[in-house]
Amino acid sequence: MFIRFLIFLTVISIIAGCKSEYTKAVESGLASGIKKDSLIFGMRMGMTKDDFFKICWDLNKSQIISEGPGNNSAKYNEPLIDGMDTIRRKQMLFYGIFDEKKVMHGMDMTYTYMAWSPWNKDLSSTELAKDLMKFYEKHYPGNSFIEIDLGLKDYKAYAKIDGSTQITIYPKTEKDVAVKIEDLHYKLNRKK
Numbered sequence: 001m002f003i004r005f006l007i008f009l010t011v012i013s014i015i016a017g018c019k020s021e022y023t024k025a026v027e028s029g030l031a032s033g034i035k036k037d038s039l040i041f042g043m044r045m046g047m048t049k050d051d052f053f054k055i056c057w058d059l060n061k062s063q064i065i066s067e068g069p070g071n072n073s074a075k076y077n078e079p080l081i082d083g084m085d086t087i088r089r090k091q092m093l094f095y096g097i098f099d100e101k102k103v104m105h106g107m108d109m110t111y112t113y114m115a116w117s118p119w120n121k122d123l124s125s126t127e128l129a130k131d132l133m134k135f136y137e138k139h140y141p142g143n144s145f146i147e148i149d150l151g152l153k154d155y156k157a158y159a160k161i162d163g164s165t166q167i168t169i170y171p172k173t174e175k176d177v178a179v180k181i182e183d184l185h186y187k188l189n190r191k192k
Helices: 002-017 021-032 049-061 125-139 184-190
Strands: 074-077 090-098 104-113 146-148 157-162 165-171 176-183
Touching (some): 021 157, 049 074, 049 090, 049 104, 104 125, 104 184, 125 165, 125 176, 176 184
Antiparallel strands (some): 090 104, 104 176, 157 165, 165 176
């Protein structure tokens, strides 16, 4: 009987040990009960689509953002600041992630170095992803990014999980990097 119990404990330990670092981070984040809903430009998860558009309208009137390509996103060009490495100045396209009730549960963003060119490897999407991870770790304190498998052939993907919020960063092309901030409850329930 004792031997069977030891075998059972060993099997359970092996199964528990097989969870990926990502799965453990998600479970830990959700179990913490911590809700982080901050997005960009003062936007928050739980806002309505109308609220999102009102903030974008106000930002546009203040000439902080403009419309993105095809009017399918908003565009933000990082401002020039004294002492800034202008070669690494970024452009961001963004749009909220909304449910069927028009409630925002996150933000989809695409970043590009404004001075990108195919022959300048210092401005590759891989380098941009590293810069963005540093930026998001500084402005969204908590856990560090971990590498995750999104099945991307040529690029690595990373996720940062703090409470119920996940930030995912991965290169989409040679020049573009996707950043997604989303509520894990919404993300996980949407897949069911």
